[in-house]
Amino acid sequence: MATGSSGQQDPSMWMRRAGGVKLISAPTAIEIARRVLNDELGAIEVQRNEPLTAAEDDDAWVIIGSESAEFNVQHPPVSGWAGPLRMRISQYDGQILSYVFSFDWGKAKAAVGPSGG
Numbered sequence: 001m002a003t004g005s006s007g008q009q010d011p012s013m014w015m016r017r018a019g020g021v022k023l024i025s026a027p028t029a030i031e032i033a034r035r036v037l038n039d040e041l042g043a044i045e046v047q048r049n050e051p052l053t054a055a056e057d058d059d060a061w062v063i064i065g066s067e068s069a070e071f072n073v074q075h076p077p078v079s080g081w082a083g084p085l086r087m088r089i090s091q092y093d094g095q096i097l098s099y100v101f102s103f104d105w106g107k108a109k110a111a112v113g114p115s116g117g
Contacts, residue, residue, distance in 0.1 A: 024061065029091075032087075045085075061089045061091060083103055085099075085101055086098070
């Protein structure tokens, strides 16, 4: 059975979930995050976030990027204040439930300056 044009899952995935069958391991979730980050922002942002780690959160994996001050000095982030990746991925089917970057208000204020611009 194929997924319909509405993007709804077909019954095979409902059956897996009902049976508690999780398809996505921590290494697979890390690879999903790595590939999405590479496709969207490029290899330098993948390198900036390595090593990626996975933490279990209920029925999801939370993939968290690392932050290396040394790497950021050598390769300054475009925004100047974006933090490491944080992506939440379903253990059942690999659906990306959240895709954000940690936000450091201190870095944001320093980038803007005291006058606000």
